[in-house]
Amino acid sequence: MAFEQESALANAQKQFDIAADKLQLDPGLRRILRVPQRELTVTFPVKMDDGRIETFVGHRVHHNITRGPAKGGIRYHPGVTLDDVRALSMWMTWKCATVSIPYGGAKGAVVVDPRALSPGELERLTRRYTSEISILIGPDRDIPAPDIGTNAQIMAWIMDTYSMHSGHTVPAVVTGKPINIGGSYGRQEATARGLSYVLREAAEVLSFPIAGARIAVQGFGNVGGTCARLLEEMGATIVAVSDSKGGIYRRSGLPLAAVAEHKARSGTVADFPEADRVTNAELLELPCDILVPAALHTQITARNADRIRARIIGEAANGPTTPEADSILYDRGIFVIPDILAGAGGVTVSYFEWVQGLQEFFWTEREVNAQLERVMASAFQQVLRTAHEQRVHMRTAAYLLAVSKVAESTRIRGIYP
Numbered sequence: 001m002a003f004e005q006e007s008a009l010a011n012a013q014k015q016f017d018i019a020a021d022k023l024q025l026d027p028g029l030r031r032i033l034r035v036p037q038r039e040l041t042v043t044f045p046v047k048m049d050d051g052r053i054e055t056f057v058g059h060r061v062h063h064n065i066t067r068g069p070a071k072g073g074i075r076y077h078p079g080v081t082l083d084d085v086r087a088l089s090m091w092m093t094w095k096c097a098t099v100s101i102p103y104g105g106a107k108g109a110v111v112v113d114p115r116a117l118s119p120g121e122l123e124r125l126t127r128r129y130t131s132e133i134s135i136l137i138g139p140d141r142d143i144p145a146p147d148i149g150t151n152a153q154i155m156a157w158i159m160d161t162y163s164m165h166s167g168h169t170v171p172a173v174v175t176g177k178p179i180n181i182g183g184s185y186g187r188q189e190a191t192a193r194g195l196s197y198v199l200r201e202a203a204e205v206l207s208f209p210i211a212g213a214r215i216a217v218q219g220f221g222n223v224g225g226t227c228a229r230l231l232e233e234m235g236a237t238i239v240a241v242s243d244s245k246g247g248i249y250r251r252s253g254l255p256l257a258a259v260a261e262h263k264a265r266s267g268t269v270a271d272f273p274e275a276d277r278v279t280n281a282e283l284l285e286l287p288c289d290i291l292v293p294a295a296l297h298t299q300i301t302a303r304n305a306d307r308i309r310a311r312i313i314g315e316a317a318n319g320p321t322t323p324e325a326d327s328i329l330y331d332r333g334i335f336v337i338p339d340i341l342a343g344a345g346g347v348t349v350s351y352f353e354w355v356q357g358l359q360e361f362f363w364t365e366r367e368v369n370a371q372l373e374r375v376m377a378s379a380f381q382q383v384l385r386t387a388h389e390q391r392v393h394m395r396t397a398a399y400l401l402a403v404s405k406v407a408e409s410t411r412i413r414g415i416y417p
């Protein structure tokens with residue numbers, strides 16, 4: 001199975017170009033927004049448990065910080081490249097603008113398979129990476145969060161390392177932290193919950209109920225696993241899930257709790273006994289009503305877009321669909337809720353967590369979820385309205401809104417000096 005054959009950065013720039021052309025964006029603004037503003041690559045040593053010293057490569061990229069501090073997750077993945085991080089940082093700028101959150105876009109990564117490290121090695125790697133990128137991060141400058149391969153524990157180590165250097169506790173330097181050191185209720189589930197809100201809105205537009213809908217989820221991690229559970233709670237049937245080792249399919253529906261238990265025990269869903277095995281590529285083409293890509297980018301391309309059978313695609317992952325695939329899906333009447341909208345629940349509640357941390361005043365889970373629902377539903381309706389008015393698909397509509405917000409902010413602030 002071929003993953004990531006096309007460059008995420010080339011796709012991110014094509015998506016931007018489509019919006020910039022349509023907006024007839026000033027050529028100077030276009031030059032600014034098409035590339036990241038700031039990039040840091042670090043190579044750093046980590047003492048391994050057996051006494052060896054290994055070196056690792058990490059990145060932190062700021063695409064644009066015109067509308068506020070840089071915001072974006074940190075990915076630990078063996079295949080991640082600087083170009084991926086550049087693309088992911090661009091998508092963060094547009095994602096924050098789509099849901100009108102006062103942040104710029106950033107992303108970070110370490111080229112590592114975190115599952116191959118002991119807990120001690122993982123902690124030492126995280127602390128040293130934090131130290132290396134500390135010239136960029138800070139509660140009013142750049143606020144990291146979890147992404148693929150990182151979690152609340154890793155955020156706690158980042159927060160602790162930064163705080164040790166500062167000589168006092170700085171909870172607002174990261175989001176996605178554990179609750180008892182300043183994390184927010186609802187953050188862990190936020191990306192999936194946000195997606196469930198926009199899927200509900202989309203189902204209403206297309207007049208078909210989520211209850212009874214058949215769902216396929218690629219990537220049974222934090223986002224995909226939670227999304228499957230929330231959609232099941234809304235009455236949907238989860239027919240397929242997958243992870244990096246492969247996927248499983250059962251037409252009548254998977255027993256989700258048993259699948260989650262199996263993954264917790266064996267490390268993968270792929271060998272769950274009471275279902276048919278499918279590859280990650282086959283999963284995308286299964287008969288279903290809603291397809292949720294929640295793993296890596298560049299999954300739905302010109303090569304498979306004409307075989308997708310879902311009616312709605314809810315993009316939890318960043319960059320799962322290429323621009324060529326977008327056109328094919330649009331012509332086939334498949335409704336795509338783009339990543340910069342569908343996956344914005346995580347950064348929205350990260351913003352809530354940051355606000356709570358700065359004010360040292362914490363909200364209940366009900367308050368967090370109610371605010372999240374308001375933000376997601378309102379962004380969805382805005383994008384839908386633009387799609388209808390401009391006669392474009394939902395991705396281009398979201399880009400038209402996001403790029404014009406960032407371009408206008410840049411224009412008003414002016415070019416320094």
Ligand code: NAD
Pocket residue numbers: 003146147148149150191218219220221222223224242243244245280294295296297316317318343344346347
């Ligand atoms: P995670 O590490 O918890 O889960 C990732 C899942 O994808 C795992 O099940 C993993 O096995 C699977 N996977 C990895 N490589 C794969 C491959 N080649 N094929 C199929 N599956 C593969 O990460 P996550 O936080 O759930 O993130 C998933 C996606 O959602 C990413 O694209 C991420 O950028 C995006 N996202 C995450 C957040 C967040 O708050 N965590 C927010 C917005 C978007």
